[in-house]
Structure formats: structure tokens, C-alpha cells
Amino acid sequence: MSLFVIYILALSGCSVKNYLFNYTKTDRPRYAQLATLKPPTEIKKTIKVVSYNIKFSKKITQAIKLLESEPNLKDADILLLQEMDEVGVKRIAKELKYNYVYYPAVLHQHNDKDFGNAILSKWKMSDDEKIILPHFKLNQKQRIAVGATVYVNDKKIRVFCVHLGVFVKPSDRKQRIDLVVKNIPEDIKYAIVGGDFNSFTKKDRAEINTAFKKYDFQESTANLGWTFALGRKTQLDHIYTKGFNTVAKGKVINLRPSDHLPVWTEVKF
Numbered sequence: 001m002s003l004f005v006i007y008i009l010a011l012s013g014c015s016v017k018n019y020l021f022n023y024t025k026t027d028r029p030r031y032a033q034l035a036t037l038k039p040p041t042e043i044k045k046t047i048k049v050v051s052y053n054i055k056f057s058k059k060i061t062q063a064i065k066l067l068e069s070e071p072n073l074k075d076a077d078i079l080l081l082q083e084m085d086e087v088g089v090k091r092i093a094k095e096l097k098y099n100y101v102y103y104p105a106v107l108h109q110h111n112d113k114d115f116g117n118a119i120l121s122k123w124k125m126s127d128d129e130k131i132i133l134p135h136f137k138l139n140q141k142q143r144i145a146v147g148a149t150v151y152v153n154d155k156k157i158r159v160f161c162v163h164l165g166v167f168v169k170p171s172d173r174k175q176r177i178d179l180v181v182k183n184i185p186e187d188i189k190y191a192i193v194g195g196d197f198n199s200f201t202k203k204d205r206a207e208i209n210t211a212f213k214k215y216d217f218q219e220s221t222a223n224l225g226w227t228f229a230l231g232r233k234t235q236l237d238h239i240y241t242k243g244f245n246t247v248a249k250g251k252v253i254n255l256r257p258s259d260h261l262p263v264w265t266e267v268k269f
Contacts, residue, residue, distance in 0.1 A: 057088035194239035
């Protein structure tokens with residue numbers, strides 16, 4: 001980096017270290033094992049999807065115990081994880097027997113570890129991608145969506161794991177959802193988008209719901225109540241689906257592994 005660029009960044013209030021935090025390439029860093037495990041043999045009429053923000057990947061041991069002991073979380077077909085690093089993703093995938101794809105968004109200044117989104121699946125995956133969400137500045141941590149196609153028997157499902165920023169205008173949240181959903185090919189009948197939407201206000205949630213309804217998605221985790229309890233309790237974590245009927249949904253109230261609760265849904269083709 002030239003001295004001139006360093007000088008300009010300094011004038012703009014953007015440190016060189018912060019500038020380098022964001023992984024701005026859409027193809028790297030990337031960690032994936034998409035078809036390592038043999039897929040289940042049973043014909044699936046329903047699938048279970050879990051979304052979980054595991055705070056800074058700090059308490060992976062406790063998170064694994066929760067994911068394998070709670071009946072509503074155990075053996076989920078698809079796991080959507082946020083605030084993950086490579087070590088945490090690989091450990092969960094290995095111990096709970098999942099294929100996975102993981103893209104970090106930033107090298108986080110909080111702990112000097114990677115921070116990003118992962119999709120884990122009992123089924124084969126392909127065509128993974130990282131989408132950098134708009135409306136971030138170089139001195140801010142960027143947010144991303146991670147996508148992959150999951151193959152359940154003869155069904156093809158496009159899946160995205162998202163993590164929206166905190167200080168984002170409701171209208172900008174809608175634009176980010178639009179960007180993600182527009183990346184789903186028109187021939188895809190089944191789709192799932194889940195994660196931590198940081199939807200602290202009713203207006204945030206209304207804008208997100210409006211964006212999804214435009215594309216015929218339903219919120220399969222609607223009206224679960226709070227999923228985050230630092231300060232005031234509110235629902236930040238959601239799973240939206242297209243081409244499915246919601247059979248069941250819920251959350252597991254256990255804050256030992258994270259400041260978020262895992263949310264889950266069972267949906268029928």
C-alpha cells in the first residue's frame with residue numbers, strides 16, 4: 001500500500017488495520033467439504049432447519065452438546081451458523097457429521113479471529129457463493145450472505161445463511177434481502193434463507209417481511225418471541241422458506257453457549 005493511500009485513509013478516519021479487516025474477495029477465503037459424507041438413504045418428506053449465532057465461536061463445546069442433545073436440534077438436515085471461525089465450523093462438522101461451506105466476512109478486531117457464515121448439511125451441496133451485502137464503508141465490518149444448493153433426495157434447495165448489520169436502516173435491510181433473493185435462479189422451486197437479521201425494531205422486521213413476501217417466502221419461525229437477550233429481549237433470528245409448508249417451529253432457551261438462542265423449523269415439501 002502506498003504512502004499516499006495510507007495518508008488518504010488516515011484523513012478519512014479509516015485506519016489501515018480496519019481497512020484490511022474485510023475479506024473483499026467473493027471467492028476467498030473459502031473452506032468447504034461439500035460432498036464428503038454419504039447422504040441419508042431415507043426418502044424425506046420433511047426437513048429440519050436450524051439457525052444459530054454462536055457468539056464469536058467462543059463456546060463450541062457447549063454449542064455441540066446443545067445441538068446433539070436437544071431433540072428439536074439434533075440431526076438437523078441443514079444448520080445455518082453465524083459468527084463462526086474456521087476451527088469452530090470444522091469441529092462441528094466433524095463431530096456432528098455434516099458437509100459444510102464457510103466464508104469469513106472479516107478478521108474481527110474483537111479477538112483477531114475470522115468472523116463469518118456457514119452452511120452445514122447432512123446432504124450433498126454444490127454451487128456455493130459469498131455475497132457481500134451493500135451499504136458498508138471501508139472502516140466498517142462488512143456483512144455477507146453465504147449460499148449453496150442442497151440436494152435432498154431428488155429435490156434441489158437453494159440455501160442462504162445471512163448475518164445483517166446492527167446499525168442499518170430498515171429500508172437498507174430490505175435492499176439487502178432483495179439482493180440475496182434475486183440470486184436464486186428462477187428454476188429453483190425450494191429455497192431457505194435464515195440467520196441473524198439483527199431485527200431489533202418492529203420496523204426492521206416489517207421491512208424484512210415485506211422483502212420476503214415479495215418473492216413468495218413465508219417466515220417459518222414467525223412469532224417465536226425473543227431469541228436475543230442482551231439488554232432488552234427481541235427476536236433477531238429467523239428462517240424464511242419458499243416452496244414448503246411449515247410443520248413445526250421453535251427455539252431452545254439456553255444461553256450458555258451464546259447470547260442468541262438457536263431457532264428451528266420443520267418444513268414439508
